[in-house]
Amino acid sequence: MNKPKTNFSGRKFMPxxxxxxxxxxxKKFSQNFLVDEKILNRILESAGVxxxxxxxEVGAGPGFLTLALAKSVKRLLAVEIDQQFSPRLTQIAEVxxxxxxxxxDIMKLTVEDLRENFKISNSVADKYKIVAxxxxxxxxxxxxxxxxxxFSPQSLTLLLQKEVAQRIIAKPxxxxxxxxxxxxxxxxxxxxxxxxxxxxxxxxxxxxxINLKVRHKPFASKSEIEKIFRLAKLGFxxxxxxxxxxxxxxxxxxxxxxxxxxxxxxxxxxxxxQELDLNDWLSLAREMDLTVRPSKxxxx
Numbered sequence: 001m002n003k004p005k006t007n008f009s010g011r012k013f014m015p016x017x018x019x020x021x022x023x024x025x026x027k028k029f030s031q032n033f034l035v036d037e038k039i040l041n042r043i044l045e046s047a048g049v050x051x052x053x054x055x056x057e058v059g060a061g062p063g064f065l066t067l068a069l070a071k072s073v074k075r076l077l078a079v080e081i082d083q084q085f086s087p088r089l090t091q092i093a094e095v096x097x098x099x100x101x102x103x104x105d106i107m108k109l110t111v112e113d114l115r116e117n118f119k120i121s122n123s124v125a126d127k128y129k130i131v132a133x134x135x136x137x138x139x140x141x142x143x144x145x146x147x148x149x150x151f152s153p154q155s156l157t158l159l160l161q162k163e164v165a166q167r168i169i170a171k172p173x174x175x176x177x178x179x180x181x182x183x184x185x186x187x188x189x190x191x192x193x194x195x196x197x198x199x200x201x202x203x204x205x206x207x208x209x210i211n212l213k214v215r216h217k218p219f220a221s222k223s224e225i226e227k228i229f230r231l232a233k234l235g236f237x238x239x240x241x242x243x244x245x246x247x248x249x250x251x252x253x254x255x256x257x258x259x260x261x262x263x264x265x266x267x268x269x270x271x272x273x274q275e276l277d278l279n280d281w282l283s284l285a286r287e288m289d290l291t292v293r294p295s296k297x298x299x300x
Contacts, residue, residue, distance in 0.1 A: 023062055023084055030135035031082070033061050034159065036198035039209075040068055046191040046211050047131050047157035049073050054118045056153070058106050058132035058142075061085055063092050069131065070096040077117040081105050107141060111151040130156040139164055140178060147185040147214070156186070156212040165190055165208035172277045177236045183278055184219050184228070186212040220282050227285035235273030243273050251290075261287045 034040060043065065049055060053073045060066045060078035062085055069076050070092060076099045078089060083103055093099045100117040102109075118128065130153045134142055139160060146152055160168075169188045170179040182188055194207040220228065234250035235243050244262060248255035259269045265283040267276070276284070 021062065021088060030137060031061065032199040032201055032203045034064065034133055034194075034198060035200045036194075039192075039194055039198050040065055042192050043131065043157060043159065043209055044068055044072060046209050047129060047155070049129065049131070054120075054128040056114065056128055056130045058130065059134060060089055060101070061133070063089050065131065065133065066092055066099070070099045074098060075118050076100070077102060077114065079104055079106050079109060107138070107145060111149075114151065128153050130158075132156070133159040136161045136164065143178075143182060147182065147212075152185070152214050154214060156214070157191075158210050158212070159194065159207055160210055162193065162206045162208045165210045168210060168212075172275050172280075175274045175276065177232055180232055180278070180281065181229070182212065184225060186214045188212050219278060220285070224282060224285050227288065227290050228281045230290065231284060231288065232273065232281060235276075239272065239274060241272075242270050243267075243276070244269050244271075246273065 047055075049069065049072045051072070051074060054075045055069055055073045055077070057066060057069055057076060057078040060080040061082070063078070066076070066078045066089065069078075076096075078092075078099060079102045080089060081104065086101075086103060089101045093101050102113060102117060104113070114128065120127075130146065132142075139158075143156075146156065158165075164178075167176055167178055168182050169190055170176060188210055190208050190210050192209040194209060196203050196206050198207075219225070231247065235246050237250070238246040241249075244255050244258045247253065248258050251258075261284070262269055262271065265280070265287055267280060267284075
């Protein structure tokens with residue numbers, strides 16, 4: 001059986017290459033294919049994949065990264081929603097017995113899907129890695145799904161819009177709800193910058209490779225995290241206000257009372273939400289007398 005091949009002879013040849021395979025980028029899926037072999041290798045390096053690893057690849061597309069991963073890991077589940085790539089991905093799976101292909105919306109993936117395709121019966125929590133070239137509009141929902149789940153991975157190596165990656169690694173002074181939400185569950189680091197010219201069709205913005213190392217021990221209890229998110233949503237929803245005023249109006253609590261609680265944990269009364277670090281939010285959650293109701297509100 002002939003092994004599927006990848007042609008990296010240059011971006012200008014990509015339209016001909018894709019046309020020859022019968023592929024057409026779908027706007028509804030926000031498809032921009034990574035066609036730079038050096039960047040593919042950098043993603044593999046950032047992910048730190050080994051022969052013993054179980055890997056979930058999200059957005060397999062024409063299988064460029066799939067091929068590289070197939071040669072490097074124990075078991076690979078490549079998920080792709082676009083059926084037009086089925087023949088090529090199936091060809092890869094026929095050649096590499098450690099590869100499983102699943103045509104499915106990644107947001108509908110279940111732990112049962114992982115167990116079945118990784119061919120293991122026990123829990124997959126902390127036993128697999130994610131490597132993904134994500135459509136930018138999916139980033140926040142995708143991160144919620146996998147970081148907050150009971151089957152969170154060991155790590156995530158993602159190709160994201162440069163601006164989004166920079167927001168995720170933000171420090172106090174530039175924090176956002178997205179940064180807080182990710183950093184509660186993982187330690188993020190940008191491992192490389194990617195020019196928009198590394199893609200076909202070429203997107204409007206540059207990208208970044210970001211690695212999220214999921215925390216082995218929870219940063220806080222579930223109830224504390226729910227309180228943090230409830231407070232943070234109020235604080236970040238009114239960024240121009242001081243945290244004291246934002247929480248006071250959002251919780252309908254006198255600002256003097258909020259001010260005293262901030263002072264007790266060593267924060268100034270004029271502090272704003274974007275200036276707090278993770279430990280500040282945890283201290284505030286423990287200080288505030290809140291009855292947290294599990295809801296969509298208590299998420300990042």
